[in-house]
Amino acid sequence: MSQDQLIKLAVEPVLDVVRAIREDQLDAPTPCTDYTVRRLINHLLYWGPSLEAGARKEIVTPPETPEAEADLTDGWQDKLLAHLTQLAASWGTPQAWEGVTHMGGPTEMPATLVGGMVVGETVVHGWDLARATGQNPEWDADLLAYVHKELVANVQWGRDMGVYGPEVPVPADAPLIDRILGMTGRNPAALR
Template identity: 40%
Template sequence: MSDKISKLLEVAADRTVTVIRGITDDQLTAPTPCSEYDVHALADHLFQVVVNFQALAAKRDADFGVAPEHLEGEWRERFADETVRLVAAWGAPGAEEGTSGAMGLPARTVGAMVVGDLAVHGWDLARATGQPYEPDPALVEMLGEEFAALAPTAREMGMFGEPVPVAEDAGPFEALLAVTGRDPHWSRP
């Protein structure tokens, strides 16, 4: 697989869109591995991320301050459409170069963040709704490297929780989830 952010996003989005389409209305109030979010709030957050990171790909600022309500009408299909736009935005010439938006971070790091959001929150939502989720190994490898470097800053910013201890023989995705502060063995109540 290519290590271009747009290609990684395509793979992550494909798996996460499948999970989003599988969420039923009666599951929207279910808890998730992110204790501050139920399924509705996490899906809405992820929708906001997908939209805002399109702007960041184009080197524009994004507004994460006010979260509009995205889960109305045919929101599952709108989410799928927005992921297509996200992939296209990160596939545009220059998207991975320079710095991105007010974050002042290298564009590739910002791109890796949205790949990670799709993969990790895709897992969160799958776990919360009893769906299968198997991330692509190449995607997990890239995220493992990026998130290991990003983790201290992400914790300071409140984006990652404290790391969760895992067994020495934990798989790469379990280790990645643990770095973000998630219990890889979380199960819905």
């Protein structure tokens, strides 16, 4: 499977999760302890334009308003669905994965690294939203194998940047999604 096909496999289950989120669930905690459902949606919408632009080799800096101060406005569900659809379209071309790109700032990084992060974050944050709202999405096995491989290669870099918390021990024979979650600092049994 080519890299440009991965984002579609990551996004499709998350679209279903977002469609099923109810307004009364927005203040529910997520397994990502820094976020409620509302704050995680804000996070995804705040960084969304930068991640989409990375696929086009453009620099789009996040808004000046700090992410923590952003608040959901009317139409959050439609906005998040549109963002996820655009994210899949942007990273769904071979050109997106070639050369170097940016992620919300001037620092150049390999496009394969940024694309891999986008795919992984889509799965992990999609799982966060699902778990917080009582849903249980499933992702393609080849996609999860890719995300796991990328995490193994880059998890310490992510921890150094504060993107991932300390690893949560997970049995070696646990489902692959659980091992991915444990590496990112999440407890796969959270909020069950």
